Amino acid sequence: MSTDIYSEHSQLRRPLAWSLTLHLAFAGFVVLYAVFVNGVRGSSWGSGGGGDAMGATLVSSVPLPANPTETTNVLATESKGLSQSQPAVPEKEPEAIPIPDKDTKTKIKPAPVKTATQRKPEPEAAESNRIPYGEGGPVSGPYTMNAGAAKGGFGFTGSGGDFGSQFAWYVEAVQRKVTENWLKYEVDPRISEAKRVYLTFDIARDGHPSNVQVEQSSGVPSLDQSAVRALQRIDTFGPLPPNYSGSKVSVEFWFDFKR
């Protein structure tokens, strides 16, 4: 019996050793997998995301209020303007890298950098839709949109983006005319800076503005008043484009005031 027991002991030791090594091997594999394979997958997430880029274009083509603080100095803004010449920058990095000796360590790092450069161009293409404040030449991009009554800027319905993209020249004429007729000296001289005023109004078929309303006040009554007066001074924006089928166009117009 005892021999049997001993022999059983000797029989158990081998399987135990196997199981231990296998467990260790599996644990090691899991750790290694987590470290290496997961790292690879992580980098592929960002580059593959077509949906990511779509989201960016949609959001940036919504005429979100641009940041007024960016206006002052062209050189100080981080916006790259309308020019597309910037994406060439990453090419400079390889020139700076070859000098250090530790090649192996630096080589591992570029992988995430590469994915970053792969991601960059997509948001940038979207950014060109935005009007960089106080920069760039004549504005021609679809900086205005008309989402079907979507005040939040997300409800793009089918018939939405028609007017702004199709008749950009008319939108520019409206913008120019309102700006020309806005007399800043009507604003209280003690005010040097204020929040944006948002006006809404309709343009009838014959170009006559009507239904002028302050949608969001700046908090400065004289500024709100000057904006409304600018609209009151305008008899017509010129008839709506003849090949536009609607009877009127609604406009949301903002006024940035800064002395």
Add this chain to the structure above:
Amino acid sequence: MSNSAGPTRRHVLIALAFLILLAATGSAQDWIRTGTGLGVERVRLAAADFKPSTSDANNVNLLKTFNDTLWSDLDNAGIFDLVSKSFYPLQEPGQPSEINFTAWNSPPPNTSMLAFGNLGAVAGKVTVQGWLYDVKNEKSPQVLGKQYTDNATPDAVRVIAHRFADEIIFRLGGGVQGIAETKIYFVSERSGHKEIWIMDYDGANQQQITHLGSISLSPRISPDGSRLAFSSINKSGWEIMMYSFDLNRMVSFPRFGGMNLSPSWSPDGKIALSSSRNGYPNIFVVDASGGNSHRLTNDKGPDVSPTWNRKTGSQIAFVSGRTGLPQIYTMDADGTNLQRITDQGYAVSPNWSPNGQFLTFSWMRKYGAGEPGSNDIYLMDAASKQWVQLTHDSGRNDFPCWSPDGRHIVFQSHRSGSDQIWMMLADGTNVKQLTFKGGNTQPNWSWK
């Protein structure tokens, strides 16, 4: 049968009405979102030379006239940043199908708008096709497409170019009619007497209107362009005279006696003038026929050069010497609410802008021997009394008059060594000489 047909028909009608309502509300939801500070640069516009569409020998001359006139009109408009022709691609389009969008909407031309077209003469008739394209918008680029036909003469072609330019300016300028077809009336002594003349707004086509052989001054065209009032000296002294463009001759106007000067039309066709029939020169208002006269000012004056607020017709600005040197005053059209708006110097020749917002006048701010400066053209915001000087260091400048689009001012200047008519944008830029021969003074721009 009729019972069942009635309701269904009614149902169909109601359904149709709903559909129409839906369609109406749906289309009414087009929104523009824009604002200030997005860069109100002028529209960048390229005007390609029009191409010949026939092989008539006459085409070369007509095309030159057309292209020059169109270019000058667009340049004068003051709302465009015209792309120099040296930047244009070699292949200029004569038809919409010939446009290479990328060649135009990227540098060097980098234009947003392109005017192009073709011209062809056949058997004494000329046909012009012109387009305006938004070349940054390839999906629906056409802003304007026009066709004109007229006799194949340089004059007719010039008119066509003016019309096409005005169409472009009307579309891109926010609904303000262009001035390419407007006229300027002025006094010229090139015939040996001071007579009234007329010319196109760009100085072309100068013609003499009156042949009175005396001295005629201050021509003022009526709002509808049918009649011209001016003051002229004759046996009984200075009187208001009237010329009819419907009849192409002088028509009678009552003689008031005394000295009658500087007529001015209100937007609804009344005439304000300075008359000394009661002893002192005062401002009077009469009907277009000269009847129903009543006096607005009552002082020793002299009060001269009235000008109406061209938008409202409810205010008159004039010059008065009641405090010594002439100053500009404003009053309501019934003579009440008198205000002096210049505070010093020597201010004359007021003229009210078409939108009623600004006055332009000639002002010598420091008057006297040894004082610097001369008569210069100034612009004043009628409500705030803020002013800005438009001409600088350029001799005597006087008799400013607004263009109907409110973007230009024509005036008389001595800067070239003799009195000539000049034109500028209302911000004082883009100064351009219009007349060169003889002495030419007192310009007056037509109302449309």
